[in-house]
Amino acid sequence: MTRQELFEQIQRKRSYLCIGLDTDIKKIPPHLLQLEDPIFEFNRQIIEATSDLCVAYKPNIAFYEAHGPKGWVSLERTLSVIPKDIFTIADAKRGDIGNTSELYARAFFDQLSFDSLTVAPYMGIDSVTPFLQFPNKWVILLALTSNPGHDDFQLLSVVSEGKSYFMFEKVIQNSQAWGSADNMMYVIGATRHDYIERVRELAPDHFLLVPGVGAQGGNLEEVSRYGLNKQGGLLVNSARQIIYTSQGEDFAEKARAAALAVQQEMERYLNEYLPR
Amino acid sequence: MTRQELFEQIQRKRSYLCIGLDTDIKKIPPHLLQLEDPIFEFNRQIIEATSDLCVAYKPNIAFYEAHGPKGWVSLERTLSVIPKDIFTIADAKRGDIGNTSELYARAFFDQLSFDSLTVAPYMGIDSVTPFLQFPNKWVILLALTSNPGHDDFQLLSVVSEGKSYFMFEKVIQNSQAWGSADNMMYVIGATRHDYIERVRELAPDHFLLVPGVGAQGGNLEEVSRYGLNKQGGLLVNSARQIIYTSQGEDFAEKARAAALAVQQEMERYLNEYLPR
Numbered sequence A, B: 001m002t003r004q005e006l007f008e009q010i011q012r013k014r015s016y017l018c019i020g021l022d023t024d025i026k027k028i029p030p031h032l033l034q035l036e037d038p039i040f041e042f043n044r045q046i047i048e049a050t051s052d053l054c055v056a057y058k059p060n061i062a063f064y065e066a067h068g069p070k071g072w073v074s075l076e077r078t079l080s081v082i083p084k085d086i087f088t089i090a091d092a093k094r095g096d097i098g099n100t101s102e103l104y105a106r107a108f109f110d111q112l113s114f115d116s117l118t119v120a121p122y123m124g125i126d127s128v129t130p131f132l133q134f135p136n137k138w139v140i141l142l143a144l145t146s147n148p149g150h151d152d153f154q155l156l157s158v159v160s161e162g163k164s165y166f167m168f169e170k171v172i173q174n175s176q177a178w179g180s181a182d183n184m185m186y187v188i189g190a191t192r193h194d195y196i197e198r199v200r201e202l203a204p205d206h207f208l209l210v211p212g213v214g215a216q217g218g219n220l221e222e223v224s225r226y227g228l229n230k231q232g233g234l235l236v237n238s239a240r241q242i243i244y245t246s247q248g249e250d251f252a253e254k255a256r257a258a259a260l261a262v263q264q265e266m267e268r269y270l271n272e273y274l275p276r
Helices: A003-013 A038-050 A061-065 A069-080 A098-111 A125-133 A167-175 A193-202 A220-227 A251-273 B003-013 B038-050 B061-065 B069-080 B098-111 B125-133 B167-175 B193-202 B220-227 B251-273
Strands: A017-021 A056-059 A087-094 A116-119 A138-144 A157-160 A163-166 A184-188 A208-210 A234-238 B017-021 B056-059 B087-094 B116-119 B138-144 B157-160 B163-166 B184-188 B208-210 B234-238
Touching: A003 A251, A017 A038, A017 A087, A017 A251, A038 A069, A038 A251, A056 A061, A056 A069, A056 A234, A061 A069, A061 A087, A061 B098, A069 B069, A087 A098, A098 A116, A098 A125, A098 B061, A116 A125, A125 A138, A138 A167, A138 A193, A157 A167, A163 A167, A167 A184, A167 A193, A184 A193, A193 A220, A208 A220, A220 A234, A220 A251, A234 A251, B003 B251, B017 B038, B017 B087, B017 B251, B038 B069, B038 B251, B056 B061, B056 B069, B056 B234, B061 B069, B061 B087, B087 B098, B098 B116, B098 B125, B116 B125, B125 B138, B138 B167, B138 B193, B157 B167, B163 B167, B167 B184, B167 B193, B184 B193, B193 B220, B208 B220, B220 B234, B220 B251, B234 B251
Parallel strands: A017 A056, A017 A234, A056 A087, A087 A116, A116 A138, A138 A184, A184 A208, A208 A234, B017 B056, B017 B234, B056 B087, B087 B116, B116 B138, B138 B184, B184 B208, B208 B234
Antiparallel strands: A157 A163, A157 B157, B157 B163
16 A cells, blocks of 8 residues: 555545454353354454554554464455555564565565564664565554553664664664655654654654553644644554454444544644645 | 573583475476375474474465465474474564464464464563463564664664664663563664674674574574574574475475484584583
């Protein structure tokens, strides 16, 4: 998917919501457990109920991998029922030496047909560039994550050419030589708006994938005010607060209601904060 | 497996060789391709031919994941034929927020019964500690990798309490508060001996997993001189130079000869450099 297509979808749906498919067999409604592939069935109904309200789905790969071969089948089946115009994110946080990253790229882009993959930056350029060779596919590089441990390394003070930066700023700066705003996004945890402002100085055009609005405590209005750019430039993820709203047979209906509330809030922010 | 058991194996076999099972369907002998599970059959024969010469096997998970559900079956079958006293490393370079890392831990430690997993440090403490809750299982944290891109972030100059460090040194320093030499190792690329000396100052007791001796250009004698500690403390990985020595029906025999040559070299270094 191109950046333009993603923006058109945002405008059409008045939404930049990404729904996280962190589908946990222990948390899905019990009536699904008697089915042959409960995880797929849960995802299928969630997707059917919400696909007009969100622009992206993000399966968290660990939740599938935890089930071994069976989990990969559930993942493949899930992808097959996501409408083709919706952006798909493999939240896998991969990153390895060149020839290995290439294999991951083929697995997620070719075999599973994901549009994008989250990638850890620590190993540097040759762990990332293999993912950038696929036309209209995207790397979403971890820059500033929303988990408590983000200050261990991402906020370390790095000195470069006499100036001082946060580590995550160097990740954004250095990686811009590897790809462009047309094939690279950044994961930016929504914990502080001054960080989002700083990211927008360094990367005005890039899309940002923002986790942590909702369960992890970010503030959607703040993220939108400081994060939206002329082409949208934001994908805001919500998982648990949408997909686990009900444990009953109405779970998909309730998920739709939760997604609708977020979409309506986003519509307001698009009207208010999208630069013209 | 405990540190003591690993050391006893090193002493018994006079070897600290880890064989990387980077098993690529395009590189294995063509006569195996007619079999139902060529990757498993290749691994099975390599393991049978080399298990008395090495102390660890390290499947590179990307090579299995690239085949989807079938690849996970090959991986499970491979693990089932590795003798129980040999240390197993899932080279997966995972690392995610707490609840997700926990799922990866269960997948690799419980379901697949690996002894250890390589983990990327960028997300900090809560991405690593879930892996440390499993008795006698190990985290092998990426510190200094051997790929060209290692200087992009790992060698950045970080200022902390008025002193200057390489990023990889901060990874080693900070992570020592999370685990101990009994459940954590470090990946240290063998590109420069002064880095290994520096690592030994920071982490005298920890095992180091050293990739890049052989195909990636490290020097085994130098690594051994500066890296061996009183409990061995080294696992040196070799993959391509052992497993792809021959494309014929004698591939396992030739792999054994290559592994034997490395083991004999290691025996000399154990005699010479193991501190008494």
